[in-house]
Amino acid sequence: MGREVAESCVDGVVMQMVAAYCGGFYAAKPELAARRIEAIGFQVGHQLTERYTMERPRFSDHLEAIKFICKDFWSELFKKQIDNLKTNHRGTFVLQDNRFRWLTRVSVDPSVESMDATENDSTTLGDSAAQTTSMLLYFPCGIIRGALTNLGISCSVTADMSNLPACELHHFSCLLHTMQHHEAA
Amino acid sequence: MIVCVAVVGHQNNPLYLQSFTEADDALKLHHVVHCSLDVIDERVNNPKRNAPALNETFLGLLYPTENYKVYGYLTNTKVKFIMVTTDLDVKDADARNFFRKFHAAYVDAVSNPFHVPGKKIASRSFGARVSTIVKSFGSGTTA
Numbered sequence: 001m002g003r004e005v006a007e008s009c010v011d012g013v014v015m016q017m018v019a020a021y022c023g024g025f026y027a028a029k030p031e032l033a034a035r036r037i038e039a040i041g042f043q044v045g046h047q048l049t050e051r052y053t054m055e056r057p058r059f060s061d062h063l064e065a066i067k068f069i070c071k072d073f074w075s076e077l078f079k080k081q082i083d084n085l086k087t088n089h090r091g092t093f094v095l096q097d098n099r100f101r102w103l104t105r106v107s108v109d110p111s112v113e114s115m116d117a118t119e120n121d122s123t124t125l126g127d128s129a130a131q132t133t134s135m136l137l138y139f140p141c142g143i144i145r146g147a148l149t150n151l152g153i154s155c156s157v158t159a160d161m162s163n164l165p166a167c168e169l170h171h172f173s174c175l176l177h178t179m180q181h182h183e184a185a
Numbered sequence: 186m187i188v189c190v191a192v193v194g195h196q197n198n199p200l201y202l203q204s205f206t207e208a209d210d211a212l213k214l215h216h217v218v219h220c221s222l223d224v225i226d227e228r229v230n231n232p233k234r235n236a237p238a239l240n241e242t243f244l245g246l247l248y249p250t251e252n253y254k255v256y257g258y259l260t261n262t263k264v265k266f267i268m269v270t271t272d273l274d275v276k277d278a279d280a281r282n283f284f285r286k287f288h289a290a291y292v293d294a295v296s297n298p299f300h301v302p303g304k305k306i307a308s309r310s311f312g313a314r315v316s317t318i319v320k321s322f323g324s325g326t327t328a
Binding site: 043046047049050051053054056057058059060150151152 | 195240241242259260261262263264288289291292295296298302
């Protein structure tokens with residue numbers, strides 16, 4: 001019954017979307033481009049939760065919903081569960097994925113990079129590679145935020161891969177602030 | 186026979202409301218649906234009475250009136266499905282089955298990228314699919 005899509009198609013669509021928004025529509029305003037991409041992800045996540053939670057009992061609390069995101073939702077989207085979940089018990093969750101599927105096939109063209117960068121040392125290369133890759137993460141962040149919002153948890157989701165070396169771009173951790181917990185605290 | 190089905194959003198906003206009767210009693214049925222929202226709220230907030238069925242999506246019989254029986258279903262995303270039937274001996278399994286199909290139709294309808302979340306479902310194919318499900322429910326109980 002379930003229809004499937006080739007993974008390479010998803011990779012291609014995400015990359016094209018980022019390229020279209022960052023290079024075409026909003027070339028001068030990267031923040032606006034990021035917001036637009038995040039909004040697309042939000043709608044996708046919103047619709048996906050509706051489908052993926054169809055056959056399961058209702059979640060009794062927030063932690064259960066977040067566990068669902070970490071395990072089932074993550075496996076459906078990224079073919080694996082997250083590697084680490086941390087929380088400060090005040091509404092902030094850190095989801096860590098050491099091999100984030102959507103980034104495993106990202107590579108940065110060194111010839112383009114060397115033209116952009118004035119000095120072709122590894123730090124500049126790493127910096128702009130990280131910048132390019134971080135644009136790719138707004139879409140999955142939007143998906144996760146959309147999913148949680150639809151489950152009744154309003155939150156902000158940010159991706160973080162800054163503290164990692166450029167050669168390991170597929171590390172991905174996402175910081176999750178849930179609003180309701182903050183208000184209660 | 187199912188006389189009315191409804192989909193209600195998480196803020197109790199109607200997403201889809203359709204009655205299946207010849208007579209001019211749509212308003213009455215809508216009133217029945219409206220009343221059942223309170224029953225759902227009560228069920229969810231005070232789940233003591235049906236403790237074993239805690240957190241199940243299918244809420245079972247919400248309340249019987251003189252002519253109707255009202256069944257409810259609540260998803261993880263707080264979308265409510267309500268079904269009003271004139272059959273007085275409905276099997277739980279049949280109702281469950283109906284809601285499962287109804288939910289699947291709803292999920293397909295909202296996955297349409299042109300659907301705006303929180304707005305009424307205007308899709309004609311969704312309407313057609315729901316009427317098929319409603320009709321098959323009637324035939325399933327008599328057979």
